[in-house]
Amino acid sequence: MSRHWEPVVGIEVHVQLATRSKIFSSTSVEFGAEPNVRANLIDLAMPGALPVLNEEAVTMAVKFGLAIDAEIAEKCVFDRKNYFYPDLPKGYQISQFELPIVGRGQLSIFLEDGSVRQIGITRAHLEEDAGKSVHDRFSESTGIDLNRAGTPLLEIVTEPDMRSAAEAAACFRQIHSLVRWLEICDGNLAEGSMRCDANVSVRPVGDESFGERTEIKNINSFRFVERALNYEIERQIDVLEAGGEVVRETRQYDATRDMTLSMRSKELSDDYRYFPDPDLLPLRLSSEFVARARSTMPELPQQKLERFISDYSLAQPVAVRLTRDPSIASYFESTVALGADPQLSANWLLGEVAAALKREEKDYADIPVSSAQLADLIKRLQDKTLSSTLAKVVFEHIWTSDGSVDEIIERQGLRQLNDTDELRTLVQRIITDHPDQIEQIQSGATKVMGYLVGQVMKASQGKADPRQVSDLLKRMLNI
């Protein structure tokens, strides 16, 4: 990217709320049903059918508002957003326009380099999802499936506070993490439970005003947010540097070609003629209602993160990764509660465990090793029964089969050779076998030491601790 340009990004995230029934009807929202079996007369917009607001959707929106320290509106209003499309049978979407349920708040995002940035949240409002149009199944027609119509959505809108694609991706990730913590969304990106739109413009570095922006619609992964924005930022810079003008329009990201494409220019289609929905009354939230929502909220990731740093002296990037997902955080906490060293526990969870999960395409919620087993393994590392190499061998055993750590160590003979006669004998033998190398070391070529440590490790079949071997060698050679 040219260093003369600064990108300005704001995002809108649609979060499907994890209620049992729809926002304005009692139809189930379960994913993956036959077309239209979850579409009742309200979802189908039958004449005379009236919407009734789902209390749980309201509670979930309030929880999100409290979590980002936002004002919760005492009174909010549902509006009709008018447009014609066959997967929207009423001819309007029920949404909130002037008086949303959640007002201004803020969110901390964590960047790869360990820095933290505050991102302003403009608002969050409740609305209903549309159905799905199937364009390629019928030759003469478009098929309409209204199972998704009326699924509760919380649309979260940020301020244009981000200055790079990476920050926008971090923000989307943070919102994902937060709604999963609050248990208000399952966070399943592949099933469309969260979708991200990004507004992006570029301006000369130092300018206060914003350039003309484009909107990239419906991005459904963290990686694609970053890639789509990087492409779009470059494209806008190219247009401007060639003397052209950025056109305000909606674009979509094509992941296979890694580029954004123009969808439609925003002129007429943007006139939604919002007005208050006469079928719904203003929603007033009492302080008791808000207090009840607050009382069922868990410790927030931000609070947990600060506690992990202060209680366990973890580095911030480590604490960020441990609090990204509720199941990894609780796994970490129970491992530490069983007496395992916090730093080692963090290293193992984010290292070996993460790698094994990735290999088997599993989540932290599905770790086949109990926190008690991992705690035992780490304790055997702490008391030097195991070297780190041997610990990995034991880990593979407990990952694939049952059995206690101590049983496996005994059964497989995996105990580390410590500073014992056995280890001394081994080191002495290597010294005797390598007179040339010893002479080199004694004349100052200390690099050869690594070779000898390797020979001892090999002879011990990996059961020695390389650091101990190195110390022992130095002592026995008087260097």
Added chain:
Amino acid sequence: MHDMDDETIERLLTLSQLSLDIEDREKIRRDLDAIIGFIEIMDQVNTEGVEPLAHAVDLDQPLRKDRAVIDFERDDFQSLAPKTADGFYLVPKVLDQH
């Protein structure tokens, strides 16, 4: 008296997905002019300090408990639709990707 120009009429027709012949257009223009005339009278009322009204009835929205109920058959609804197949409601081919 407000006068609806052709451009505004055209825009409203596009937004409401209607097409009208010249005669009906003129009728609509007269009706809209009259309606907007009424609104202009209301515009003269001083609403300084008055909270905008979201609903004509002064009541609050009741809430429904989050319970999923299946109390219908898809076939009953589909029998009312002009065209269905494989459980989908069918509409004329939509080309414009929304």
